[in-house]
Amino acid sequence: MSKCYNCDTTLTESNRSVEHIILNAVGGRLKSSDLLCVGCNSKMGNSADAELAKQFQFLSGHLQVKRDNGAIPTTKGGKLADGTEINLLSGITPSLAKPKFSVEQEGDKLVYNVVARSDKEMKTILEGIAKKHTQFDVNHAMSKARKGVERLKEPVSFSQVFGGKLAFRSIAKTAVNFYLYNKGDKENIRHLLPYLFEKDDLDVVKHFHSKKSLYKKEAGEIIHLLHIVGNKHDKVLYCYVEFFSTHSYLIMLSEKYNGKNIRYTYAYNIISKSVVEKKVNLKISRDTFNKLSSGMQDYFLLVKEKTDRIMKIANKIHTNREIDNITSRAIKDIFEIKYGHEELITQQMIDEFTERIANDMVEFMYGNDVKDI
Template sequence: MNCYVCNSELTKENETEEHIILNAIGGKLKSRSLICKDCNSKFGSRVDNKLAEQLNPICNLLDVKRDRGKPQNVKATYKNKEILIEPGGKMKLARAYTHEDGKVVHIESATEGQAVKALRGLKRKYPSLNTEELLENAKRKKEYLDSVSISMNFGGKETTRAICKMAVNFFIFNGGDPKYIKQLLPFILGIEEEAEVYFFYPRSELFYKNEKDILHTLLLVGDPNHRYLYVYVELFNEFKMVVYLSKEYDEEPIYESYHYNVITNQVFDYSTPVRIQRKDLKKYSTNELDIKRFQERLKSLLQRIDKITVDRRISEITNKAMEEMIKRYPQEDNPYFTEEMIAFLSERVAVEFVLSFQNRLNTP
């Protein structure tokens, strides 16, 4: 195998592992037969980093599995307070908030460390404060927020280049001839500003997904009759783009697909090929992101994520309650469920359910 950029032979000395779908967004498809180390360094990480940054809120909420590390925390707001969302959706105050009401000072913080820092600041203003006593008497409670606001965007030159690189990698990975992608390399490298990379938002889904499926999809299609060669890229169901590799394709028909479920971490195939009609390719491909359409689809994705995180939270609550019950009532001493054990388990589950889901029971 040769590097598709410089055509040098790939050896153990110069080969490098390349993720076809970014590992930062949960991609697992990778190869050591695409590109050499020198050319990979020319591409750099800037292009990939921008796409990973834009999709990080989704990665965070789903706590996507990566080879190394976890998704970064996401900043959000709640009633004018800055919130940090940790991977998996757990939220906490980004810092302590202090409110003075006459002679009463309220401090709200996520950790004792934040509270100590806030108290030290207050002690400079009120030297007589006994910070140790205040910490000892502080009320510790757990609350779940009803909703927070997250800002998110998608698109731009760097992101478009990252999608183009993904398409090129998938084409070469499937045995494609590098001659069809040479014209795209200057665009990926940032030397040229334009390439045929389009946002794609059809009126209906191209293929079926159940309500808890969230997929990364790549489709490679070569059609000598219409002379086009393209890759369709769909990330997290709703970030959809088409990359034209060539409009002069005249070789054998090509169809290759890759579907990866980021929830179950499974690769699977559809029994019938996913086809995009030529008229739809023209009608729904645009240079600019349709903000209204994108917001609709993003809302749908977040609703899907919400259902998944609720199921995960229910599982966490029940598993944790079972562990606490087993710890309190060892199995060797309690081979059968007793009424006391059932009451303990029910109480632990009920408390956590109310804390986690009380906002869903609130009516206007």
């Protein structure tokens, strides 16, 4: 029978919890119900997990990483150059984070400028104006409101921070869970439990980016990777954790390891949504680990290079998906809705279909910047 590795309670159908070894929020699919009881799981690392998920929310959204329930949460925290706050719905669609509202004095009149995200929101704002100005006609104003979708003509910027004490606890929990998932001896990690429960501070997690790739990368793949090493000669037990083929960390699980030599690896390709085989070439001594910095300033250029790679992959996926959507919409509108009653496909239908595809492609690629020639 499995036992909770924190309180040693025997796990049953009624008290066992399903633990995502890699966070669900970043697309983790490796899980276990043989690690923690419901009570301990509810107390361990919720704030740490939330912090790590927040740090990776932009990458998760941009790469269209779905959670177990199929949802892609809204990415928050974007800004335009003028300070306007922008959210990315489902990770990729820009939307105002809140309505825009301004008042200007023009002679003896007050002019209200309102940008809302829905009819309901617009009406609520206008009703608020009507409370101050009893002659204001809400229904008339609603009828004059211009509806539409506008293409952003400037980039949305996001400020991101990776690492820190709180996020490091979540990363350490991933390493501990992966070790125990592979039937590791919990006595080797027992000293870390107060740290995972935020009752102690330990310097056991470090940013780590090797100049030489630790494994063979395939074109177009983006992976989460876990790699455990136990070295009985050096008496060290450590774990390498990599998220999105970009941000990587070393976790020293024990400097008094007395078990057998072990190596366990797990890699999940978030693009193909499949487990992949990876041979990881990594050997770290105790001294090497202790000399590593807890910050990532030493790795800025390496992280930028890795980030540029996955952004190119993501942008290519978005482009291909939108081209498919443009084609599907044109087929439906032209051949199914407009000419669905016709038995034969005519040249006129083909011409309309071709023109529709061309116009939509130009709009997608260049937006409103294209001028008639």
